Amino acid sequence: MTATISALLADSTTELTALSGGAAGVDVRALLCHVLGQPSSYLYTWPERKLTAAQLAQFRQLFARRLQGEPVAYILGYRDFWTLRLNVSPTTLIPRPETELLVEQALAVLPATPCRVLDLGTGTGAVALAIASERPDVTVVGVDLMPEAVALASRNAHDNHLSNAHFIQSDWFSALSDMNRFEVIVSNPPYIDGDDPHLQQGDVRFEPASALVAEESGLAAIRHIGQTAPTYLVDGGWLMVEHGYNQGEAVRAAWKDAGWPDAKTQQDYAGLDRITLAQRL
Numbered sequence: 001m002t003a004t005i006s007a008l009l010a011d012s013t014t015e016l017t018a019l020s021g022g023a024a025g026v027d028v029r030a031l032l033c034h035v036l037g038q039p040s041s042y043l044y045t046w047p048e049r050k051l052t053a054a055q056l057a058q059f060r061q062l063f064a065r066r067l068q069g070e071p072v073a074y075i076l077g078y079r080d081f082w083t084l085r086l087n088v089s090p091t092t093l094i095p096r097p098e099t100e101l102l103v104e105q106a107l108a109v110l111p112a113t114p115c116r117v118l119d120l121g122t123g124t125g126a127v128a129l130a131i132a133s134e135r136p137d138v139t140v141v142g143v144d145l146m147p148e149a150v151a152l153a154s155r156n157a158h159d160n161h162l163s164n165a166h167f168i169q170s171d172w173f174s175a176l177s178d179m180n181r182f183e184v185i186v187s188n189p190p191y192i193d194g195d196d197p198h199l200q201q202g203d204v205r206f207e208p209a210s211a212l213v214a215e216e217s218g219l220a221a222i223r224h225i226g227q228t229a230p231t232y233l234v235d236g237g238w239l240m241v242e243h244g245y246n247q248g249e250a251v252r253a254a255w256k257d258a259g260w261p262d263a264k265t266q267q268d269y270a271g272l273d274r275i276t277l278a279q280r281l
């Protein structure tokens with residue numbers, strides 16, 4: 001059986017939309033591009049082109065996995081974040097576009113001179129590597145509890161030719177010496193409450209709970225980071241974390257108790273509370 005690009009796009013998108021909703025077209029195009037080894041523009045300029053039998057078989061196999069709910073990023077093994085292509089695996093969270101706000105804010109407060117950044121719970125290394133790519137003069141240290149994440153982030157540094165980012169296994173700050181002081185500490189920690197129905201839907205069902213779920217209504221990791229970070233920041237250094245759209249007030253309250261009275265919350269491009277940041281004065 002043969003199939004044209006346009007027919008496959010239309011049929012597969014309809015089939016997937018019934019199951020997973022709005023982003024089905026994006027997912028189908030990503031799988032098709034992967035199978036064809038072409039950029040997405042090809043799908044629009046060659047809609048009548050037919051896939052070879054081998055390409056069609058491969059597409060059907062990948063699409064069947066997507067129909068089972070598996071995230072496209074895990075099927076393909078990569079996800080683009082910032083300007084980087086990152087290897088991903090089911091042992092790490094899939095980098096999300098809204099997390100680019102954390103990168104932008106870190107870059108905005110970083111001193112213009114060579115300095116140091118710490119990324120807590122680095123996962124694929126997405127935030128650490130994006131910062132490292134924009135600031136070759138800055139040393140970025142990314143830590144993660146999971147050895148698999150440390151290995152993956154190191155591989156991502158290598159594949160993106162970023163030699164100023166380094167990854168170590170650590171339970172938050174545990175492997176650091178308090179001689180280590182950073183100008184900026186960033187984190188996209190787990191912040192979802194274990195009972196949140198969001199965890200039963202879509203891609204998150206396939207992602208590691210350790211990267212998503214935290215105790216204390218999702219605030220345990222953010223609270224721990226707020227309490228411990230001052231020891232590891234230079235005077236004037238910045239702490240910033242990503243959190244849920246409805247957690248801004250709770251994060252500021254938790255950090256106030258930890259000695260950060262002036263924390264501010266910023267919204268992402270969807271207009272939702274997304275990160276809270278504070279300066280050590």
Ligand code: GLN
Nearest residue numbers: 188189190191192211212
């Ligand atoms: N924003 C992600 C989600 O809602 C969660 C990311 C995280 O827990 N750090 O799926």
